Amino acid sequence: xxxxxxxxxxxxxxxxxxxxxxxxxxxxxxxxxxxxxxxxxxxxxxxxxxxxxxxxxxxxxxxxxxxxxxxxxxxxxxxxxxxxxxxxxxxxxxxxxxxxxxxxxxxxxxxxxxxxxxxxxxxxxxxxxxxxxxxxxxxxxxxxxxxxxxxxxxxxxxxxxxxxxxxxxxxxxxxxxxxxxxxxxxxxxxxxxxxxxxxxxxxxxxxxxxxxxxxxxxxxxxxxxxxxxxxxxxxxxxxxxxxx
Amino acid sequence: xxxxxxxxxxxxxxxxxxxxxxxxxxxxxxxxxxxxxxxxxxxxxxxxxxxxxxxxxxxxxxxxxxxxxxxxxxxxxxxxxxxxxxxxxxxxxxxxxxxxxxxxxxxxxxxxxxxxxxxxxxxxxxxxxxxxxxxxxxxxxxxxxxxxxxxxxxxxxxxxxxxxxxxxxxxxxxxxxxxxxxxxxxxxxxxxxxxxxxxxxxxxxxxxxxxxxxxxxxxxxxxxxxxxxxxxxxxxxxxxxxxx
DNA sequence: CGCAAGATTGAAGTACGTCAATTCCAGTGG
DNA sequence: CCACTGGAATTGACGTACTTCAATCTTGCG
Numbered sequence: 001x002x003x004x005x006x007x008x009x010x011x012x013x014x015x016x017x018x019x020x021x022x023x024x025x026x027x028x029x030x031x032x033x034x035x036x037x038x039x040x041x042x043x044x045x046x047x048x049x050x051x052x053x054x055x056x057x058x059x060x061x062x063x064x065x066x067x068x069x070x071x072x073x074x075x076x077x078x079x080x081x082x083x084x085x086x087x088x089x090x091x092x093x094x095x096x097x098x099x100x101x102x103x104x105x106x107x108x109x110x111x112x113x114x115x116x117x118x119x120x121x122x123x124x125x126x127x128x129x130x131x132x133x134x135x136x137x138x139x140x141x142x143x144x145x146x147x148x149x150x151x152x153x154x155x156x157x158x159x160x161x162x163x164x165x166x167x168x169x170x171x172x173x174x175x176x177x178x179x180x181x182x183x184x185x186x187x188x189x190x191x192x193x194x195x196x197x198x199x200x201x202x203x204x205x206x207x208x209x210x211x212x213x214x215x216x217x218x219x220x221x222x223x224x225x226x227x228x229x230x231x232x233x234x235x236x237x238x239x240x241x242x243x244x
Numbered sequence: 245x246x247x248x249x250x251x252x253x254x255x256x257x258x259x260x261x262x263x264x265x266x267x268x269x270x271x272x273x274x275x276x277x278x279x280x281x282x283x284x285x286x287x288x289x290x291x292x293x294x295x296x297x298x299x300x301x302x303x304x305x306x307x308x309x310x311x312x313x314x315x316x317x318x319x320x321x322x323x324x325x326x327x328x329x330x331x332x333x334x335x336x337x338x339x340x341x342x343x344x345x346x347x348x349x350x351x352x353x354x355x356x357x358x359x360x361x362x363x364x365x366x367x368x369x370x371x372x373x374x375x376x377x378x379x380x381x382x383x384x385x386x387x388x389x390x391x392x393x394x395x396x397x398x399x400x401x402x403x404x405x406x407x408x409x410x411x412x413x414x415x416x417x418x419x420x421x422x423x424x425x426x427x428x429x430x431x432x433x434x435x436x437x438x439x440x441x442x443x444x445x446x447x448x449x450x451x452x453x454x455x456x457x458x459x460x461x462x463x464x465x466x467x468x469x470x471x472x473x474x475x476x477x478x479x480x481x482x483x484x485x486x487x488x
Numbered sequence: 489c490g491c492a493a494g495a496t497t498g499a500a501g502t503a504c505g506t507c508a509a510t511t512c513c514a515g516t517g518g
Numbered sequence: 519c520c521a522c523t524g525g526a527a528t529t530g531a532c533g534t535a536c537t538t539c540a541a542t543c544t545t546g547c548g
Contacts, residue, residue: 013332063386066472071390073382088257088372093379093477127371128332134378135337138317141381142307144389145433146315148503180526189389191505196528228310233337392535424494435537440496456546 001026002055002105005079005167010125012166012236021122028111029053035098042082042096050106052082057102058178060187063094072187074137075099075160079167084112084126100178128235135233144189147228149198152188154207154227161217162231174216245270246299246349249323249411254369256410256480265366272355273297279342286326286340294350296326301346302422304431307338316431318381319343319404323411328356328370344422372479379477388433391472393442396432398451398471403478405461410480418460 001007003025007017017025030050035041041059042048054076061074073094076082082096087109116123136159143155160177164170179187185195202208207223209216217223224231245251247269251261261269274294279285285303286292298320305318317338320326326340331353360367380403387399404421408414423431429439446452451467453460461467468475 061382063382065386065390069390071386073385085371085375088368088375089379089479091476093479094382124332127329130378131329131332131374134374134381135333137378137381137385138305138307138338141317141385141388142309142315144385146309146313181528182526192526193506193528194504196526200528232335235333235337425496426494436494437496437538438536444496 002029002032003053005055005077005169006053006081007079008167009079010122010129013128014121014125021119024115024119025122028107028115029105030108030111031106033104033106035059035102035104037098037100040095040097041102041104042092044092044095046092047090048083048086048092050108051084051112052096053105053107054078054080054082055103055105057098057100059096059102059104060099060183061094061096062186070186071189072183073140074133075187077160077163077167078169081126081129084130087113099183132235135235139233149188149190149194150201151227152190153184153195153198153202154223155229156184156188157208157215157217158220158224158227158229158231159234161220162234162236166234166236173218173220174214176213177210177215178213246273246276247297249299249321249413250297250325251323252411253323254366254373257372258365258369265363268359268363269366272351272359273349274352274355275350277348277350279303279346279348281342281344284339284341285346285348286336288336288339290336291334292327292330292336294352295328295356296340297349297351298322298324298326299347299349301342301344303340303346303348304343304427305338305340306430314430315433316427317384318377319431321404321407321411322413325370325373328374331357343427376479379479383477393432393434393438394445395471396434397428397439397442397446398467399473400428400432401452401459401461402464402468402471402473402475405464406475406478406480410478417462417464418455418458420457421454421459422457 001022003022007022007025011017032055035057041052044063055078057078059076059082060072061076062070062072064070076096082104083092086092116126139159143152147155161170161173161175164175169175181195181199182192184190185192188195190198199208199210203210206218207226209218223229245266247266251266251269255261276299279301285296288307299322301322303320303326304316305320306314306316308314320340326348327336330336360370383403387396391399405414405417405419408419413419424436425439425443426436428434429436432439434442443452443454447454450462451470453462467473
């Protein structure tokens with residue numbers, strides 16, 4: 001089903017959903033829209049009328065600074081909801097843009113409200129996912145503030161591998177990374193040039209391999225060790241264990 | 245009342261609470277505990293049984309890194325709740341420590357659950373406050389990743405002034421800042437030495453003045469301009485965004 | 489007064505950024 | 519099939535905003 005990654009993700013928090021619950025989510029989708037890379041899915045100041053569920057591709061939360069630099073504050077991958085709870089805030093304080101080609105499902109606000117009013121379990125699961133988003137944001141803060149470039153990038157790769165696994169996008173130790181080095185830099189607070197040199201170092205140290213847009217982590221345990229990566233903040237049930 | 249700062253804060257989001265609603269919150273407090281500076285209020289790995297409401301002093305969310313550096317990821321000031329929704333996550337992925345002497349109210353988990361089950365408005369207000377926390381965390385990420393030391397610190401000071409105002413801790417353009425320069429550095433990803441030089445620069449530029457532990461912002465408009473500070477992310481009704 | 493924590497200062501090192509040139513590569517059209 | 523093209527990756531030279539270390543001065547406070 002189209003909502004599989006979302007369900008997959010939420011099932012990390014709660015017990016397996018029943019078929020009828022799955023259908024409930026699935027049927028809430030009112031529309032599906034494609035976005036090209038660099039296109040905004042939601043813009044700062046918007047007050048979206050429906051919730052956006054990412055089905056395919058990568059998107060990013062970002063802000064622009066006065067000198068024109070872009071800071072990406074979060075990655076969204078399939079199964080991630082862009083704005084479950086904007087209704088509580090008045091408007092978006094940042095934008096969400098497609099990083100690769102994206103397929104996005106629209107779920108009307110009312111459908112979400114109805115779903116969560118009737119299903120405490122689902123409501124909790126959605127809130128759980130935003131609490132995890134918050135935990136991720138805090139960890140990125142630590143990463144950017146305190147870790148050196150090579151560990152910064154390694155830490156990010158560990159996270160994205162685990163998150164990809166959690167939604168069924170990775171079974172081995174590799175995943176699609178549809179980003180330019182510039183975009184990676186905009187995420188970790190590094191220049192494109194330095195990101196390039198950092199990736200070269202990680203490759204020559206044998207920690208990663210890249211095949212086109214696919215990133216291969218040669219030895220996850222070693223990379224996690226190197227990056228001081230503790231998966232606890234992801235609050236995955238199997239945290240620490242390797243799924244697959 | 246003891247819960248005044250919290251109520252003050254929540255009233256930014258929702259309409260004024262009735263006296264009975266205020267009493268409801270007030271009466272939920274089961275206990276009040278004092279903490280000395282540097283003492284942990286909640287430690288990583290904990291699964292707290294009650295919600296902590298900060299009444300006096302400043303506390304901080306932090307993580308420790310392998311080399312022993314501490315990264316402070318958020319400040320908590322009076323009116324802030326430390327862990328409203330930990331129940332949804334299995335355990336704390338970080339610690340919360342007192343930065344100054346703190347007075348903390350304990351509210352039993354069950355009291356919160358009951359309160360929010362019965363009062364949708366209050367429940368929404370509490371969730372609103374965690375969404376704002378998330379927005380703040382994202383803004384700090386931008387600050388640390390992209391802004392230079394002087395703007396970084398200025399941005400932080402703008403935020404803390406507005407947050408202090410929002411809970412009635414500041415009426416003019418000054419507020420209590422009970423932190424060492426080292427702690428400010430641990431927050432903004434700077435060494436204590438560089439934090440010192442940065443503060444000197446801000447003082448000599450006439451942007452701030454410090455009188456002991458009290459920070460005076462000489463010209464808020466100028467400091468906001470300098471720091472590229474847009475208060476929208478705080479989602480305060482009064483501080484910018486008009487309700488839509 | 490006397491002590492310890494914090495603030496301040498200077499000197500030297502480094503991890504990053506910036507700029508600019510060059511190479512690589514996937515698409516596209518001929 | 520190849521030549522063309524524009525974006526992305528790579529490289530080198532150089533500048534700088536920060537860190538680190540270590541000494542000294544200041545302040546709060548019993």
